Amino acid sequence: MVDPSWRDGWPELADIGLPGLCVPEDRGGVGLRVDAAAACATECGAALHGGPLAGLTASAHVLARSNGDPVVDELLEGILVGERICAFGRLAPADQSSPTGQHSTDNGARGAVGGEDVRLARRVDGAPQADALLLLDPTRQCAVLLTEPDTWQLTTGPDGFDVSRGCADVAVRADTLATGRRLTDLGQAVDLYELLLAADALGSVRRMLERTVAYAATRHTFGRPIGATQAVQHRLADHAVRARGMNLVVTEAVRRLGTDASHDTDATGGTPGTSGTSGAGERSRWVALAGASVSSGAPHLLHDLVQLTGGIGFTWEYGLHLHERRVHQDARLAANPRAALRSLVHSAGWADAR
Numbered sequence: 049m050v051d052p053s054w055r056d057g058w059p060e061l062a063d064i065g066l067p068g069l070c071v072p073e074d075r076g077g078v079g080l081r082v083d084a085a086a087a088c089a090t091e092c093g094a095a096l097h098g099g100p101l102a103g104l105t106a107s108a109h110v111l112a113r114s115n116g117d118p119v120v121d122e123l124l125e126g127i128l129v130g131e132r133i134c135a136f137g138r139l140a141p142a143d144q145s146s147p148t149g150q151h152s153t154d155n156g157a158r159g160a161v162g163g164e165d166v167r168l169a170r171r172v173d174g175a176p177q178a179d180a181l182l183l184l185d186p187t188r189q190c191a192v193l194l195t196e197p198d199t200w201q202l203t204t205g206p207d208g209f210d211v212s213r214g215c216a217d218v219a220v221r222a223d224t225l226a227t228g229r230r231l232t233d234l235g236q237a238v239d240l241y242e243l244l245l246a247a248d249a250l251g252s253v254r255r256m257l258e259r260t261v262a263y264a265a266t267r268h269t270f271g272r273p274i275g276a277t278q279a280v281q282h283r284l285a286d287h288a289v290r291a292r293g294m295n296l297v298v299t300e301a302v303r304r305l306g307t308d309a310s311h312d313t314d315a316t317g318g319t320p321g322t323s324g325t326s327g328a329g330e331r332s333r334w335v336a337l338a339g340a341s342v343s344s345g346a347p348h349l350l351h352d353l354v355q356l357t358g359g360i361g362f363t364w365e366y367g368l369h370l371h372e373r374r375v376h377q378d379a380r381l382a383a384n385p386r387a388a389l390r391s392l393v394h395s396a397g398w399a400d401a402r
Contacts, residue, residue, distance in 0.1 A: 052098075053098075054097060055177065058099055058130045059131070060130075061130065063129075065077070065078035067101075067108055067128055067130065068127070068128045069085040069105060070082065071109065071124070071128065072112060075124065076125060082240065082302050082306060083299075083303070085105050086243065086244060086247040086302045087247075088101065089101055089102060089245075089247040089248045089251070090247045090248065090250050090251035090254070091251060092248060093247070093248035093250065093255075094251035094252065094254055094255040095251075096212040096371070096374065098212060100133070100135060100136070100173040100177075100213065100214075101248070102136070102240075102245045102248060102381075103173045103174050104133065104134060104136070104174070105241075106136045106237040106240050107135075107180075107182045108124060108134075109240055110182060110231055110233075110234050110237045111134070111182075111193075113235050114231055114233065117229070119229070120229070132179055133174055133180070134180040134181065135172045135173060135178035135182070135218075136172075136182050137169040137170075137175070137183050138183065139167050139168070139169050139183050139184065139185050139192075139225075140167065140168045140169065166220060167219070167220050167221075167225055168218070169183050169219075171207065171215055171216075171217065171377075171380055172216060173381050174214060175215065175216040175217075176214035176216050177214050178197075179197055181193070181218065182194075182231075183225075184238065190230050190232045190234070191230070191231045192225050192228040192230055192231075193228060193229040193230075194229075199221065199224045200218050200219065201219045202216040203216075203219045207377075209373055209377060210373045210374050210376070211373065213377070236306065236331075239331060239332055241382065242335055242338075242382040243298070243301055243302060243335050243338060245339075245378045245382040246338050246341075246342040246378070246382065247298055247302075248374070249342050249346045249374070249375040249378040249379070250291075250294060250298060250342065250346070252372075253291050253294070253349060255371060256350055256353050256372075257284075257353060260284065260353045260356050261275070261284055263360075264284060274358075283352065283356060284356070287353065290349055293341070294338075294341050294342050294345055294346065297338045297342075298341075298342065300334060301334040301337065301338035304330060304335075305331050305335065332391075333392060336391040339382055339391075342379075346375040346378075346379075347372065347376050350371055350375055353368065354368050354369065
């Protein structure tokens with residue numbers, strides 16, 4: 049199960065500015081570039097850290113763009129000092145949500161949604177520990193901010209697939225969404241969120257490749273290390289090349305996303321992550337390309353690395369499976385391979401792509 053101790057050390061990470069990397073200094077953040085947030089996300093992935101860094105960074109980015117609302121300002125301050133967790137997720141389309149009573153619950157579910165139709169948000173990273181939610185609507189034209197935990201419910205309990213982080217489906221009453229705070233200036237939040245999830249997956253890829261190479265050098269069979277076998281050498285070399293390729297794509301997407309996400313001024317409504325300009329569209333295309341590259345390549349790469357470690361790689365204690373689970377979950381939380389490719393071809397003008 050998810051180790052809850054990450055919350056104990058979160059205030060110390062907040063002290064060095066981790067949740068506020070892409071928040072302007074005049075709003076209490078650090079005001080750094082996207083590459084700083086991506087580097088931190090990569091290290092969190094390598095360490096299997098339980099905090100929802102991608103969602104918190106995207107949420108803080110949106111909240112910092114809303115001025116004059118005391119509730120938003122209080123929440124942002126709490127995020128920046130590590131006292132509050134605002135989960136970031138997407139509302140499912142209305143035709144994929146279900147009326148009250150038709151979604152599953154468990155004894156650990158929090159809140160109540162009885163008496164009204166509900167909308168669902170699938171796989172919200174950080175939802176089990178969150179005291180606020182920022183949910184994108186299906187059209188991605190705005191987000192709804194909820195700050196009262198009793199207005200939503202975890203419909204399935206914590207997701208047990210990725211045991212390094214807390215994740216759950218969330219149900220919210222339709223009337224609650226209608227009266228919630230609607231934030232329309234999302235800046236680069238969606239692109240930032242998906243890019244940080246790709247960086248998180250790269251951290252797992254890097255750590256698992258390092259461990260597998262070290263294992264191949266020390267594991268001996270028939271009096272020689274298995275890494276001396278050409279078949280193993282070739283597979284490890286191929287995986288190193290693939291990992292480097294994914295890293296280059298993500299690095300270029302980070303560069304395209306902007307030199308300073310905390311001060312982007314090109315998005316003033318419309319589709320989050322784009323502003324209608326060719327430059328913004330190019331950034332989103334690179335983010336989609338990075339998502340497609342990592343979400344399709346990393347799971348297969350890590351699966352083969354588990355195979356290369358032999359029997360020890362399948363054990364719970366060795367922990368390689370934790371990284372494999374995490375990269376699969378990163379792909380599910382962001383744009384899965386099919387959705388990322390669909391976004392990519394749509395951005396190229398193929399509107400009829402399925």
